[in-house]
Amino acid sequence: MTSDATSRVTRRRFLTGMAAAGGAAALAACGSNPRDQTTPATAGGGPTTAAAQTVVGAAPARDAGVTSFMNWDDIRDTPIEAVIKEYEQQTGRKVENVPNPGTGNEYETKVRTMLAGGTAPDIMRVNDDFVRYYSIKDQVRDLSPYLKRDNIKPDDYFAPIYNFAKQPSGQYTAWSLGNQPRLIFYNVNAFKEAGVPLPPKEWTKQGWTWNDFLETAKKLTKPGERWGALVYDDTGMEQTFAVNNGVESGIYSEDGKKFTLASPKGAEALQFLADLTCKHQVQPERGLVDQPGVPNLGNNLFVGGKVAMAARTQGTINYFRRNIPKVGEPGHFEFDVAPIPGNVAQKSEGSLICFAVTKPAKNPDGAWELLEFMGGPEGAKIFAARGAFIPAYKAAADLIQPGKEPPSSYPANIQLFVQATEHATVVNFTENTENARNIYRDELDKAWTCQESVKSVLDRVRPDVEEALSGKF
């Protein structure tokens, strides 16, 4: 055979070659499920097996130096970015930030799609509501082998935060970096201007009951200029106000099967929040604080001095610090924090900052290394110094102090967040919580927009919510 003969490309050969290549490509595509790329050890059993195998080095890393990381917010200029940079600097490893389209349902949709497709990053932010769900669905890895290997001491961490991700099976399926309690942020200047005494600086309901709160809001309200309060746009208030009105289990019963928010006291609690708008007109109407695709509407009303008191998580501090006009700029005001007003009880639902190593993670060891750094002494120190949340690592919580950097840009009573951790209430989450939540929250819009009473809404949706909670559908 001559070289001419071998190199000659006839049309027939070309077409045959193309067909063969196309067929091969199609077959390759069909078989390229990323999950198949993991070793049998990691692809096999449950999360425990996978993580345990990884610890002993059975799972090959895609690139030992790169860990992919996904948060639901942009991490630029946030404490998370600062901690990651510190980690990269200290270890020489690289963290790849995976962008996402937005928070809330959009983030969850993306996460689930990525998990289903086997393309989830090594680390993903997990809404604390859904840690149980992802654990039961076997989409997150058990971290207990790492905790054991690295001799993590539970006593170094706040127990409620450390133990949050511990599943009934004993697995630790997420790593809680800390807690963001909810408090009332207030505009100090507005109080002074209205001649209203400032709220308490300690965790007490003395002079700070629901009635006191309402009266204060009324005094702070200037029709057409400023609303006294903004509470109902923070979904954490459902649990907080229900518990404080005497519904001990909060939104769901302890076994997670009953929708206790629909009890008379639960409905009464949410009606109090709705009435701030519908009856007393001391809270902005819903359309001003909740529009699809427009973030931070409520926060911006506070920043612009249009709302005098707003219930928010600790995570909002840095948003307010960045956006409230600085000293000397028009519109500048001082802000501080006060406890959640009390009624039968005085508790606050915190949001836990949870991250998980995903089941399809290609670099689980690197992922754990980063999480350990973020939650450990060095990471927690940075988070605490920036007032982002109450770190799970106890020693770092002492660093949460007002007025360090720059002076007076943090709330003077920032230590109330630490106190709030001691008065925390936690939702009784189950694997079915999300579906239940989607049902009643959509319907509550009718109460928030003053078209129907809270009781009527909750009574109507209760059968569907409880069906969802039962897991039968």
Added chain:
Amino acid sequence: MAVKAKALARPATRPRFSRRRVRQNLEGWLFIAPVVVGVLSFYFVPILISFYTSFTNADGLTKPDWVGLFNYQRLFTRDQFFRRSVLNTLFYVVGHIPLTIGLALALALLCNRPMRGVTWFRTAYFIPVVTNVVAVSLVWSFFFSPRGGIINWGLSLVGIGGPAWLTDTTWAMPAVIIVSVWFGVGYPMIILLAGLQGIPEIYYDAAKIDGASTWGRFRYVTLPLLTPAIFFLTITQFISSFQVFGIIYVLTGGGPARATSVYIYYLYQNAFQNSRLGYASAMAWVLFAAIALITLVQWKLQKRWVIYD
């Protein structure tokens, strides 16, 4: 004689399975293979999988179990939100289609007149069609803002206090319809314009000779001869209206209180937010059946009103 006749009937055809013919066919198939493989892989196979999935409790994350007709049964017997999504969709369809086609007809008649700048107007009306739905919806969400929005500002000039369009259960769907009509009117306008320009001038001349007024010419010449185009638009608008999603997703997120939770939005919520892929697949098949049925009825009814010249 018979042999001769046969030879005359099939002159000089090549054998049906000649090597050359097979090779030519093979080459043809190879050329269209990428498209065929694509259609089979990304349309046909998913459709089959979706049909199977509709009989399971698939969630996308774990192994699905066969649940038989449960999903279909639940849809029709105890899902109040499904019923509401159907009603919302019908509200949208009834509001959107007549307005869109009516406005498109008016614009087409205007743009069919000989006047200066008519090309500019045609382009202007068509521009929304080629604009990104997310961008359009976002801009309109600012227009609808209860405070500072251009719509309520305009209403305030004539002494009307505008509603909170997107957060009021009464006004949210009309707001969506307004946006979708604005967004979608360009395409039917072009179709109707083409239909108008296809009507022979001779009919109008005859009508004029018979003494028909302007209205009479429109009523008895233009409109009947546009019915094939209107029929086509009715069919396509029905199908697309039943599948409206993008505007709703960006503008209202299905709210407030599900007032704009249309069929596809509810399907999307089930599939991607509630991880009920099986249930959502059942919804997809119900929708397919409904659209097929409505289209069939429309097809049958066309004999009564569509006039083919």
